[in-house]
Amino acid sequence: MVYLVNGERTPLLLRVVPNHIKTLACKIIIINKSSGFGVRHWQAILLFVGMMINYFQRVDISAAIVPMTQSTAGAPSYNWNVSEKSLILSSFFWGYVVSQVPAGLLAKRFGAKIVLGTATAVGGVLSFFHPMAAASGWESVCVLRILTGLVQGTVYPCVHTLLAKWVPRTERGFLTTGIYSGAQFGTALILVTSGFIFESSLGWPGLFHLSGGLSLAWALLFFWQAANEPATARRITKTEQEYIESLTGSNSSSQSMPVPWIAIFKSPAFYGLLAGHCGFAWGFYTLLTQMPTYMNKVLHLDVKSNAFLSSLPYLAMGVLCLVVSPISDVLTNRGFISITTARKLFNSIGQWGPMACLIGLGYMTADQKTWAILLLTLAVGTNAGCSCGYLINHIDLSPNFAGPMMGVTNGIAGVTSIVAPLVVGAILTEEEDPNQWRLVFFITGAIYLVCNTLFVIFGKATVQFWNEPTSMSSTIALRNNFENDSQTIAPTTVKDNRF
Numbered sequence: 001m002v003y004l005v006n007g008e009r010t011p012l013l014l015r016v017v018p019n020h021i022k023t024l025a026c027k028i029i030i031i032n033k034s035s036g037f038g039v040r041h042w043q044a045i046l047l048f049v050g051m052m053i054n055y056f057q058r059v060d061i062s063a064a065i066v067p068m069t070q071s072t073a074g075a076p077s078y079n080w081n082v083s084e085k086s087l088i089l090s091s092f093f094w095g096y097v098v099s100q101v102p103a104g105l106l107a108k109r110f111g112a113k114i115v116l117g118t119a120t121a122v123g124g125v126l127s128f129f130h131p132m133a134a135a136s137g138w139e140s141v142c143v144l145r146i147l148t149g150l151v152q153g154t155v156y157p158c159v160h161t162l163l164a165k166w167v168p169r170t171e172r173g174f175l176t177t178g179i180y181s182g183a184q185f186g187t188a189l190i191l192v193t194s195g196f197i198f199e200s201s202l203g204w205p206g207l208f209h210l211s212g213g214l215s216l217a218w219a220l221l222f223f224w225q226a227a228n229e230p231a232t233a234r235r236i237t238k239t240e241q242e243y244i245e246s247l248t249g250s251n252s253s254s255q256s257m258p259v260p261w262i263a264i265f266k267s268p269a270f271y272g273l274l275a276g277h278c279g280f281a282w283g284f285y286t287l288l289t290q291m292p293t294y295m296n297k298v299l300h301l302d303v304k305s306n307a308f309l310s311s312l313p314y315l316a317m318g319v320l321c322l323v324v325s326p327i328s329d330v331l332t333n334r335g336f337i338s339i340t341t342a343r344k345l346f347n348s349i350g351q352w353g354p355m356a357c358l359i360g361l362g363y364m365t366a367d368q369k370t371w372a373i374l375l376l377t378l379a380v381g382t383n384a385g386c387s388c389g390y391l392i393n394h395i396d397l398s399p400n401f402a403g404p405m406m407g408v409t410n411g412i413a414g415v416t417s418i419v420a421p422l423v424v425g426a427i428l429t430e431e432e433d434p435n436q437w438r439l440v441f442f443i444t445g446a447i448y449l450v451c452n453t454l455f456v457i458f459g460k461a462t463v464q465f466w467n468e469p470t471s472m473s474s475t476i477a478l479r480n481n482f483e484n485d486s487q488t489i490a491p492t493t494v495k496d497n498r499f
Contacts, residue, residue, distance in 0.1 A: 039227075039236040040166050040244055044175050046226055047159055050120065051182030053218045054155050056190045056211040057123045057148060061130070061141075062089065062289050063194040063310070064204045066296055068134060075203025076135065084138045086425025089289040090418050091142040095149030097414035104157035104407030105259070111228040112403065116158035117219045119151040124215025126151070131205035156410045161403030164395050165229040168247035170333060172395065173342075177325030177387040184318035184384075187288070191311035248399055259404050263466035269397055272458030274409050276390030279351050279451025280383065281413035283358075283444050286420045287313070287380055290440070297431040299369050309373055313380030320384035324349075328388040339396065339461040347389025347459075351452035353382030355445040362438035389455070396461040400468070420444075 065085055071077045080088070107115050126148050133140040159179065167175045190211070197206045227233035230241045264270050292310050295301045301309060324346060332342050357379035364372035394402040394409070423443070428436050 038240045039230070039233050040168075040175070040240065043162070043166050043226065043233075044179050046222055047162065047179045048182040050116070050218055050222060051155075051159070051180060052186030052189065053211075053214050054120060054123070054152060055183045055186035056214060057127055058092065058152060059187050059190050059288065060127065060194075060207050060211045061092070061145065063191050063292060064130075064198075064207050065089065066292050067198045067204045075198075075205065076131075078134060078138070080138050082428060082431060083425055085293075086421045088138055088141050088145060090421040091145040092149040092152070093285075093414050093418040095146040095151075096153045097149075097411050097418065099150045099153030100157060100407040100411030100414060101404065102407070103154035104161070104404035107154070107158045107161040107403045108259075108401075112158035112161040113222070113226045113228050115154050116162075117222045117226070119154040119158075120215050120222070121219035123148055123151045124212040124219065127208045127212035127215065130208040153411070153414070157403045157407040160394055160406040162226075162228070163392075164399045164402040165248060166244060167395075168244055170247060171329070172392055173329040173332070173388050174325045176392045176395070177321050177328075180387055180391060181318045181321035181384075184314045184321060188311040188313075188315035188318060191292075191314065192308050195305075195308055257400060259401055260466040263464075264398075264401070264405065264408075267397075267464060267466075268458045269460040269462075269464065270405070272455045272460070273390055273393045273397065273405075274412060275451045276347055276351070276386070276393070276455035276459065277409040277413040278416050279448050279455075280386050280390065281410075282416045282420050282447045282451075283351070283354055284380075284383060285417040286424060286440070286444050287376070289421050290424055291376065293431060294437060295373075298366060298434055298437060299372060300366055301369075312373070313377045316377050316381030317384045320381050321387045324384055324388050340459065343389050343393055343396070343461045344456050344459055345389075346385040346387075347455055348385070348452055350383050350385030350387070350389055351448040353385065354379040355448040357382070358441040358445040358448075362441040365434055390459075393459065393461060397464050398467040399463070401466075416447075 065088065067075065068078055069080050069085065103115065103119075126144060130141065130144060133144045163176055163179070190207070193210070194204075194207050197210065198204050200206065202209070230236055230244045233241075291313070295310060328342050328346055331337050332339050337345070357375045361372060361375040361379065364375065394405045398405060424440050427439055430436060
């Protein structure tokens with residue numbers, strides 16, 4: 001069967017359905033689109049806030065590392081050197097990498113709701129212990145960051161599993177990007193808030209207490225309101241449920257389906273996706289962990305100004321995520337470009353754009369603060385293109401196994417997130433030296449260039465044959481691939497899914 005959304009374009013779509021698709025599918029079903037605010041939108045809001053809260057847990061140490069190593073009234077400080085700080089900043093990813101694949105499998109086996117909610121609550125509890133760990137030494141902070149990374153490693157596989165069940169193909173760009181933009185808004189919010197907290201009587205420990213308290217509150221709300229799939233949601237209408245289930249491409253029996261690891265690892269499209277993910281991870285986390293230090297040591301900004309200006313790039317990225325996602329949906333849903341082309345186009349904006357900005361940033365000095373901050377803001381802000389690129393490509397390739405696939409790519413990309421701060425620590429023997437920072441920015445730009453080139457060459461956005469059981473794979477993969485483009489066909493042309 002081929003599902004077409006009922007609307008003004010449906011007659012046009014029926015005219016251009018290829019004959020071989022009609023013969024193979026045998027039946028074309030017109031489904032009614034669920035209008036207005038639905039349960040899927042409430043689930044999206046929950047996940048958006050959840051992404052914000054979980055990024056509080058990730059980013060708090062990047063913001064706090066500056067006042068933790070400077071003498072300030074009312075808060076303890078520690079004499080940690082550059083190498084020790086680099087180990088603290090990278091240790092999160094040691095645990096993060098380990099839990100990725102198990103998280104995807106656990107979400108598939110037990111449901112993403114319980115895994116994500118529990119992990120966020122545990123991460124919140126760990127946040128409360130950071131000030132005590134710091135008093136015990138930098139080694140204790142590393143241990144706590146490893147544990148935080150372990151629980152945080154569940155976030156993306158679980159969210160991807162939920163997206164595959166909840167987000168219709170026609171809304172994939174906007175809802176998915178909107179949800180994941182919570183990461184950027186969360187980063188911006190925690191950074192801008194941190195400056196006021198650091199100068200208050202709470203000091204830097206207050207940042208960890210805030211992160212922990214909000215995490216526990218959100219986990220309780222999520223357990224109460226979230227659902228693993230439309231079929232188990234409360235207050236969902238039959239129309240909305242049918243609309244979602246018809247256009248997700250996710251099989252309701254997928255929890256019992258074995259993950260086709262061999263087929264996945266033989267897929268060129270998977271390696272294109274992996275390259276895109278790794279490039280983003282290196283660049284994003286290099287800037288996330290090092291930007292406050294760069295602004296303090298090179299641009300000579302005080303703690304409060306540093307915190308506010310460090311938040312601007314992530315605020316820009318969050319806003320741009322909400323701009324590029326509807327543009328992507330319009331371009332594909334109206335047939336201007338294929339979904340594969342859209343993924344490659346926006347991923348190129350999201351990685352080659354920052355590459356250009358970082359090259360320019362390498363030549364900035366302390367006397368050019370305004371230009372440096374502008375380039376940093378653009379470098380991170382244009383990363384928003386990746387939200388309509390590699391980030392949702394897992395669901396394009398395999399709605400049934402998007403969670404486990406995200407676990408694999410996010411785990412491997414997490415290795416680059418470990419290496420990046422260590423490489424920066426090895427290069428920056430003098431944190432005040434702009435020439436050393438130039439090398440850091442150039443290396444990051446080169447990685448963006450190579451990784452996105454691989455994504456452009458090998459990337460695809462069609463459902464792969466291994467998404468379904470072997471006996472049905474060819475038929476259903478063809479059906480889903482037609483659905484991917486049939487809903488974006490203009491009346492005068494039929495676009496294929498080649499770049």
